[in-house]
Amino acid sequence: AIGQFSEAIAVMLFYRVGEIFEDLAIENSKKSITNLLDIRPEYANLELNGKLQQVKPELLNKGDIIIVNPGEKIAVDGVVESGEAYLNTAALTGETKPLLVTKDSQVLSGMIVENSALRIRVSKEYKDSTVVKILELVQNASEKKTKTENFITKFSQIYTPVIVISAIMLASIPPLFLGQEFQVWLYRALIFLVISCPCALVISIPLSYFGGIGASSRAGILVKGSNYLEALSQAKSVIFDKTGTLTRGEFFVTQIIPANGVSKKEIVKLAAIAESSSPHPIARSIVKNYPGNIARVSNVEELVGLGVRAEYQGDTISVGNMKLMNKLHIDGVSTIEDTTGTVVYVALNNEYFGAIEVSDMIKTDAKVAIQGLKNVGIDNVTMLTGDKKIVGESVAEKLAIPNVRTELLPQDKVTEVEKIKSEIGDKGKVIFVGDGLNDTPVLASADVGVAMGALGSDAAVEVADVVLMKDNPTAVTKAIKIARKTKVIVWENIIFALVVKAIFLLIGALGIATMWEAVFADVGVTFIAILNALRLLKIKEENEKINKYPHSKTEKYKVEVNEA
Incomplete structure (x- = not known):
């Protein structure tokens, strides 16, 4: 035209x-x-009846044991059962510095073992693992x-x-x-x-x-x-x-102030027993600081913003802040003045036993x-x-x-x-x-x-x-x-x-x-x-x-x- x-x-x-x-x-x-995000593992070495079997990560269940050799990707999230190695975490975190893991360390899928084999117990199924979370987040973005x-x-x-x-x-x-x-x-x-x-x-x-x-x-x-x-x-x-x-959320005990007639060891023991099931960083630091075996407790009650109460051998242990002590009307509590740490007060059957100061980095x-x-x-x-x-x-x-x-x-x-x-x-x-x-x-x-x-x-x-x-x-x-x-x-x-x-x-x-x-x-x-x-x-x-x-x-x- x-x-x-x-x-x-x-x-x-x-x-x-x-x-x-x-x-x-x-x-x-x-x-x-x-x-x-090319971190999706293609296989896992499953330990089964004393032998290794190469399987797809999707087939792994909680509690399974996998072996990860140097150069291989960790298939699913888990906890190190045995072994010690450096991990390349760059694909997950962008961090180039290798991460050292030992027994009981938590490891995430997608990390690469660099120098030594690890024996890992699976803590999450593949669909709930870190790799899948990352890929879903980016794909849905x-x-x-x-x-x-x-x-x-x-x-x-x-x-x-x-x-x-x-x-x-x-x-x-x-x-x-x-x-x-x-x-x-x-x-x-x-x-x-x-x-x-x-x-x-x-x-x-x-x-x-x-x-x-x-x-x-x-x-x-x-x-x-x-x-x-x-x-x-x-x-x-x-x-x-x-x-x-x-x-850092990594607390450590800096001071123990017992009430009259109470030993420092007894205060930490009571606090560690009551806090043994709590995931809070302060609780973990107290438990870690107690050298003895921790007995099992019952009727553990988490009091949000206050502390925790637990039953132990017929007694009630109360561990928490001053607000908890006031709420329970516990007398004789000695306050620690001018401290930059966190003070945890301990009471047994509503009788004040002492205080523990913990600090964070x-x-x-x-x-x-x-x-x-x-x-x-x-x-x-x-x-x-x-x-x-x-x-x-x-x-x-x-x-x-x-x-x-x-x-x-x-x-x-x-x-x-x-x-x-x-x-x-x-x-x-x-x-x-x-x-x-x-x-x-x-x-x-x-x-x-x-x-x-x-x-x-x-x-x-x-x-x-x-x-x-x-x-x-x-x-x-x-x-x-x-x-x-x-x-x-x-x-x-x-x-x-x-x-x-x-x-x-x-x-x-x-x-x-x-x-x-x-x-x-x-x-x-x-x-x-x-x-x-x-x-x-x-x-x-x-x-x-x-x-x-x-x-x-x-x-x-x-x-x-x-x-x-």
């Missing part, structure tokens, strides 16, 4: 070339993540869209028919009502159609977020959806739980993490803790954290997060970072809940929006940097595509642009936008220099309990 055969061939050729490049770019982005992605999708649904109608009007109105040549305006309408194709936006924006999620995964940060990546980019306030997040990279947040413009940092005021303020002072809330019960932490969210309002998002052990309600209440080092916690992985595979608070800053970089690239693509298309639409309607320019305005712009989006897949993890800032350390004391 218009006789432009060479341009028609060129359009088809360039479109095909453009499609090939687009497919390669998208495939490259997917392959990057696939390679990153694309389902949760950002507001920008949803807007572009809705926009294209309206934009496309409007453009088609506009092209029809452009081709028909001038010839019908102004006496213009139909062939000329049909050509201009076709140019208009080619230029106006929204491919650059529809393809590059989801690809940008996909790349951001991939870059995060490479850094050991699992983001459950692009909506959470966008929320991270808008972070204005970061809230940390103290224990297990900023501190601040993580060596915690101060780097707080400074890192300030470097990216987040000064509103808060620490929440159930510890008493003097303990919380001491840790906050060492880490230069401006805001601290102490003596909080789990429900109080939720209230504090809601309060901070109302203070921030529409200015940005509130991020909560916890270790996932007792933080699930708070993780759910924040704009973005971040569980740190929580791959072993099913509840945390389920509730958290972001999972940090490293037990390292500096990863929070890294996640925010990647999210902001992603947002910048998304808006670069939006502005670039709209500006170029607007210019070419105008000159196309005026008859200045030819089909060659139209092809560039569509295929060329799309290809450039895709290449820009792929920059996210090249983000390298920055090597944090731990020694850049002075570390806060807590001295460790060894308290013997075999004294009279």
